[in-house]
Amino acid sequence: MTHPTPEPLTTQEQTTLTQLESTIRGGWHGFVTVGEALLTIRDQRLYRAAHRTFGDYCEQVWGWSRQRAQQLIDAAETTHALSTIGLQPENERQARELKEAAKVVQHLEPEQIVAVAQYLKTATGSDKPTTSQVKAAAEVAASIDAHATVQHPDTGAEVPLHTLTGEQRAAAIAENVSTGTHERLQRQKQHIEDSRQQASSTGRGGWTDWCLTYAQQHLTDTQELRIVIKRDPSGNPKAHALVIDTHTHATIASGEPADWLKKAVLNLAGEIQA
Structure with a gap:
């Protein structure tokens, strides 16, 4: 399987990634904010500077499987829909x-x-x-x-x-x-x-x-x-x-x-x- 080549982030993207990762680190008891942050990182491919795939990013930065990250994303999306x-x-x-x-x-x-x-x-x-x-x-x-x-x-x-x-x-x-x-x-x-x-x-x-x-x-x-x-x-x-x-x-x-x-x-x- 061919994986995309790592690409540098713009200054704004790097700032956004830093803010989102800070949210994840401080949000273990707030599953919605964690899921939202992961969703943005995935959809905007903010992991791409150092990681080939979103799954690699989750495993290497957070120690999660991609499936676990998806569970958190799903929980956040579910909460928004039910609101x-x-x-x-x-x-x-x-x-x-x-x-x-x-x-x-x-x-x-x-x-x-x-x-x-x-x-x-x-x-x-x-x-x-x-x-x-x-x-x-x-x-x-x-x-x-x-x-x-x-x-x-x-x-x-x-x-x-x-x-x-x-x-x-x-x-x-x-x-x-x-x-x-x-x-x-x-x-x-x-x-x-x-x-x-x-x-x-x-x-x-x-x-x-x-x-x-x-x-x-x-x-x-x-x-x-x-x-x-x-x-x-x-x-x-x-x-x-x-x-x-x-x-x-x-x-x-x-x-x-x-x-x-x-x-x-x-x-x-x-x-x-x-």
């Missing part, structure tokens, strides 16, 4: 859990963003909504396009969204996000409850049997229940249970990562019930 709907992840772990939801939020129209923010603020009853609530609201909002049929906010009649005025559109989108998200979360909750009852009635009460029962009763042909095991940023192995739509790549439900498999599955069940 548009009034959310602020408290730490990098929360940002990672909300990464897929943030990707959806990034492509929402202003009216959809307002509707999601309004739902999360008023309907969840908490300033810290669950991952499932955020994902569900964002995905419901994303499914509403200009050609969608909605209820007219004044008459209740079914009309194409594009025929409404600005205020009417905003009201209709907000109502659809609120109703659609509530219905989606209720379906998820009912799926879990049905699976638990089925497990109880058949005598299959273990967490592994619960997974099989849930899959048999509720997964569609394009859905998968996955248990993923990978290392966290500290190098510790974590188990993560989630339900994925393989066609849209949307995360339908996701539990918090855990130190053992059973706990990961219980976290998934608890998240869907929330």
